[in-house]
Amino acid sequence: MNAFNPSIDEVKELSRRIRMQVLQMTHRAKSSHVGSCFSIVDLLTVLYMKVLRVRPDEPDWPDRDRFLLSKGHGAAALYATLAERGFFPREWLTEFYADGTQLAGHVTHHGVPGVEVSTGSLGHGLPLGCGMALAAKRDGRPVRVFAVMSDGECDEGSNWEAALFAPHHRLDNLTAIIDYNKIQSFGSVEEVLNLHPLAEKWRAFGWAVSEIDGHNYEQIVAALENVPTQANRPTCIIAHTVKGKGVSFMEGQLLWHYRPPDVSELQAALQELEGHR
Amino acid sequence: MRAAFFRALMDIASTDHRITLIVGDLGFGVVEPFAKQFPAQFLNAGVAEQNLTGVAAGMALMGRVVFTYSIANFPTLRCLEQIRNDVCYHRVNVKIVALGGGFAYGALGVTHHATEDLAVMRSLPEMTVVAPGDPIEAEFATRAIIAQPGPCYLRLGRSGEPVLHRSGVDFELGKAIQLRDGNDLTIISTGGMLSTALDTAAQLDVRGISSRVLSMHTLKPLDEDAIANAACETGAILTLEEHSRIGGLGGAVAEVLAEMEGRRVPFRRIGLPPGFAPLAGSQEYLRAAHGLGTDSVVQSVLNLLEIAPA
Numbered sequence: 001m002n003a004f005n006p007s008i009d010e011v012k013e014l015s016r017r018i019r020m021q022v023l024q025m026t027h028r029a030k031s032s033h034v035g036s037c038f039s040i041v042d043l044l045t046v047l048y049m050k051v052l053r054v055r056p057d058e059p060d061w062p063d064r065d066r067f068l069l070s071k072g073h074g075a076a077a078l079y080a081t082l083a084e085r086g087f088f089p090r091e092w093l094t095e096f097y098a099d100g101t102q103l104a105g106h107v108t109h110h111g112v113p114g115v116e117v118s119t120g121s122l123g124h125g126l127p128l129g130c131g132m133a134l135a136a137k138r139d140g141r142p143v144r145v146f147a148v149m150s151d152g153e154c155d156e157g158s159n160w161e162a163a164l165f166a167p168h169h170r171l172d173n174l175t176a177i178i179d180y181n182k183i184q185s186f187g188s189v190e191e192v193l194n195l196h197p198l199a200e201k202w203r204a205f206g207w208a209v210s211e212i213d214g215h216n217y218e219q220i221v222a223a224l225e226n227v228p229t230q231a232n233r234p235t236c237i238i239a240h241t242v243k244g245k246g247v248s249f250m251e252g253q254l255l256w257h258y259r260p261p262d263v264s265e266l267q268a269a270l271q272e273l274e275g276h277r
Numbered sequence: 278m279r280a281a282f283f284r285a286l287m288d289i290a291s292t293d294h295r296i297t298l299i300v301g302d303l304g305f306g307v308v309e310p311f312a313k314q315f316p317a318q319f320l321n322a323g324v325a326e327q328n329l330t331g332v333a334a335g336m337a338l339m340g341r342v343v344f345t346y347s348i349a350n351f352p353t354l355r356c357l358e359q360i361r362n363d364v365c366y367h368r369v370n371v372k373i374v375a376l377g378g379g380f381a382y383g384a385l386g387v388t389h390h391a392t393e394d395l396a397v398m399r400s401l402p403e404m405t406v407v408a409p410g411d412p413i414e415a416e417f418a419t420r421a422i423i424a425q426p427g428p429c430y431l432r433l434g435r436s437g438e439p440v441l442h443r444s445g446v447d448f449e450l451g452k453a454i455q456l457r458d459g460n461d462l463t464i465i466s467t468g469g470m471l472s473t474a475l476d477t478a479a480q481l482d483v484r485g486i487s488s489r490v491l492s493m494h495t496l497k498p499l500d501e502d503a504i505a506n507a508a509c510e511t512g513a514i515l516t517l518e519e520h521s522r523i524g525g526l527g528g529a530v531a532e533v534l535a536e537m538e539g540r541r542v543p544f545r546r547i548g549l550p551p552g553f554a555p556l557a558g559s560q561e562y563l564r565a566a567h568g569l570g571t572d573s574v575v576q577s578v579l580n581l582l583e584i585a586p587a
Contacts, residue, residue, distance in 0.1 A: 111367075130328065
């Protein structure tokens, strides 16, 4: 489908660059959610470099795959990925959060090529994805829909309405990817509102469920390249991830759900990522 | 109004295959003909209005014109944020239809009274808000909101409302329809209170008071010219709605009048007081119990005109 087919090493390199972009963006903007961005960067790069059928020069191509970042607070990671994939100039990233510009702090479709839907309030992406997948099915179009959700987002009842809906309507063109980094806004998922056993819940609702290491490129590719794994069933990929992944002092720390890196933290983080080259 | 809505919807759905009807597991005995005739354009999403509305927005983003259909507050308040973010912000072709505006489901209790819906829907960006006054307006409104791209809220009564338009109707979204003319006051009505407005005007005739009656079937965008003309050409304005006095037709007209240059006219909002209506009762009973019966409205007009400057 795409002549564009980078190697795993190229995807890894891109992930590293995107993490550096996100650090610069959140530092400049003094914005939150750097940890939430880092847990999905590897998922996003594999999706945009190896899985999604999209045309950056024709973002409204009708039969494109639809990608929904339901956890809209991961906006910086998505914007950086879209810029790297060529949907809009990288210079836009320097204006993240800035007065009067397009790149708002939660995923915003308005004026941003490649963004399908605006999100930010949790629990909206999966129902929207169900509607897109159902319309594609009924109209006989080859469109596939991928939605990335957070674990904390699974607290929202609307997701469980959608979780009932998708298998009932046999939406095997729909894939939900859960960024299971085990930390939500106020503490660990286990402490706030326990999701365990998460895979069993989705399986019981009728989804084809797999669990992967959300930072292992081979596993991500294998899981996403082969959807749907079961005919007539939507796919749920539970990606075990680490909040803040890629910068040692941010990993697994609730603090980085909120705190933007200051100058010295930025330098330290960039240095660490440079070292990963 | 329900029959008129479905007549228009099925008529258009037969040639426009973008038309899709999603119900929230309601409409027994009513939606079956549509479901049977247009299976690829029909969906029962179950008792799950948040997902229903998100699905509607998702389908609309894929090119469909989607009607969400349920009763009372279920298609609006239960999924308000999906309407704001998914439907309105993305400016998609989702038309939200609530059957049972006001006290149409009165005896079912407060949970089933749709009495703040107009205020809430009116405040949402991109949302057109329509409350037809009779079955004829309901049919025209259905056709008009399909022809106009973007989000819309259509508030219907239930069934069995009288046909009030005797002659041809020139229906246009955002343009009030004048059903009769008079000098002493203008009664502006929205939704199913139109029959009460006409009954009130007839009773006022007997007392030698002549009234203009406007059906303000579109609450947003509001026909400000019709309000300004009423203020200039008639002696008083009274709004009439089966809805809270806060934020609905009365509020909308008051906003226009308050900012209008020049002439000030006596003005009253007839609608529901801010409290709940916790007693069981038919629509007719509950209307009367809350000052919306014809006798009460006539009395309100008399009070209003008494305080008007001579």
